[in-house]
Amino acid sequence: MNKGLSRRNLFKYMGAGGAATVAAACDQKPEKLIPMLVPPTNFEYTPHTAYQYMSTCTECEAGCGMMVTVRENRAQKAEGNPLHPINQGALCARGQASMQTLYNPNRTAKPSLNGKTISWEEGQKLFNEKLQDASGKVVYLGKPLSGSDKAFFEEWFKAIGGGKRVAFQLLDQQSQRNANSMCFGQDDVAELAFEKAKVIYNFGADFLETWGNPVENARRFSQSNAYDGTTKTEMVHLSAHVSLTGAKADRWVVINPGSEAMVALSIASVIRDQKGGYDFLSGMLAAYAPEKVAEATGVPAEKMKELAQKFIEHSPGLALGGGPSSRNSNLTSLHAAINILNAVAGNLGKTVLFHNHPAPENTSHQNLAQLIKDLKAGKVELLIVDDSDPLHALPNSTGIKEALKNTFSVSLA
Structure with a gap:
């Protein structure tokens, strides 16, 4: 006999229907298992397997080696190439973030x-x-x-x-190339061997941040900063302010803003007087004797003589410079002054190396x-x-x- 819908059956059906609705809502939308419809034929391709492709990072002109992990024809991760001579497996934040050029939701989809x-x-x-x-x-x-x-x-x-x-x-290096072309006839940026230097004079260059190739600079600087049982490379930061790179220095010599080139030439004049050579520079360097530029640079003459003596005793040394604080119309002159300092100190061919690279675009x-x-x-x-x-x-x-x-x-x- 049909008794109709009882109160107990009503709640039973309602509970079963609600559970079915919740279960249906938890189901995932169907997706394609393999986004790449046409798999490659030039190698044995296995779905759901990540492959690594070697490339070159173009986020800056350093050209670090990059190793890109690709799965189903989609780039997923960028790391440094451990076999690349420049970065040797390291990759800066700009290189790591290069994936955003592919997947940034703010990219323009249409013109x-x-x-x-x-x-x-x-x-x-x-x-x-x-x-x-x-x-x-x-x-x-x-x-x-x-x-x-x-x-x-x-x-x-x-x-x-x-x-x-x-x-x-x-963040180009054109001023360095211009100075190197004037001083050495090399339209190129020199290789700086931090690890071979016994003392480093940094005239405001943020070489651990954005200057040059910070990945390679950090790797080589860490090698120079390691204690080998006998000595440790000393870094002297000569600038009007302390950057993140300057904070890593062993010593900070405060100079007047814009006087980096005068300080470099003053140190070079003392070194040339003691070591000799480069006679054609004697007249020009004499105008930058420590006593003549002490007031303009804010560095006492005795301190500049002390810095020059240290550069002589701890050979080979390395001088570099040209950070944001000195990016002005005299930046090429600063690089030329640093070239002169490295030359009279005997650093060319030891810590400052030039190669016959093809000249890049100006x-x-x-x-x-x-x-x-x-x-x-x-x-x-x-x-x-x-x-x-x-x-x-x-x-x-x-x-x-x-x-x-x-x-x-x-x-x-």
């Missing part, structure tokens, strides 16, 4: 025009029209290139009827200043900005904001 999203077809059509209308008045602003990349742009400019590249690197700020002038004068019809941000990287005093209003610019990121 935009004046802040409004447009289709790829519209973007390509507009770019081609501007490229044709430019009639060769095209400037490509981006990071320094070499090899096949540089050759590609040379051929591309020929194909479009003209144009030029302007290399832009915010990243002089003079080229950038000329580009800004050309933009203001209307000489550039199309500006292509690749992996750079001159608007926020350069100070307002350069006039970059007003200059960009005079041309059609395309940003590639």
Whole structure:
């Protein structure tokens, strides 16, 4: 006999239905097991297995070796290549964070025009029209290139009827190359053997932070700072302020801001007088005798003579400099002064080494200043900005904001 729905059965069915609803909500959405639909055929591929590919980091011009872990054709982690001669397995924070260029949620998925999203077809059509209308008045602003990349742009400019590249690197080493070219005829940056130096004179360079190749510098500096049972390399920081690198120094010599070059030349004058050689520098160095520059530098003459004597007794030494505190129009002169100090002290070929590397692209700020002038004068019809941000990287005093209003610019990121 059908008695209908009882109170007990009602609660039983309600409980069963609620449990089923909760269980259904806990189920994961179906996903593809293997995102890579077409697996590679040039090697024995195993799904769900991570593979490592060797590459080169391009976050700065140091060019550290990189080892990228890839799974299902997706890069997951970047580490230093332990077999690379520069970084030997280490990788700085910028290299580690390079994965964000692939997966940052703020990346632009589609082209935009004046802040409004447009289709790829519209973007390509507009770019081609501007490229044709430019009639060769095209400037490509981006990071320094070499090899096949540089050759590609040379051929591309020929194909479009003209144009030029302007290399832009915010933390560049162009002033060092200019000084080395003037002093030694080497348009290159010297290799600094920290581990071979018995004393290091640092004129404000943040070589453990952003100066040069901080990964290689830190590795070699740690070797020089290790106690070998007989002696330990002493580091003297000569600057108006203490940076993170300066905090690692054994001694801080406070000097007046902007007087780094005078201090370097004053120490060099004392060393040359004692050791001899480099007679063609005698007249110039005589003007920087410790007694003559003590007031301007804020360093007593006796202290500079003491520093010179230490540099002689603890040979080979190493002098370097050119940090943020000295990034001004006299930066090339500072590097030239440091070159003279290393030369008269006998450090060339011992702790300061030059190699016959091909000269990289010139990243002089003079080229950038000329580009800004050309933009203001209307000489550039199309500006292509690749992996750079001159608007926020350069100070307002350069006039970059007003200059960009005079041309059609395309940003590639």
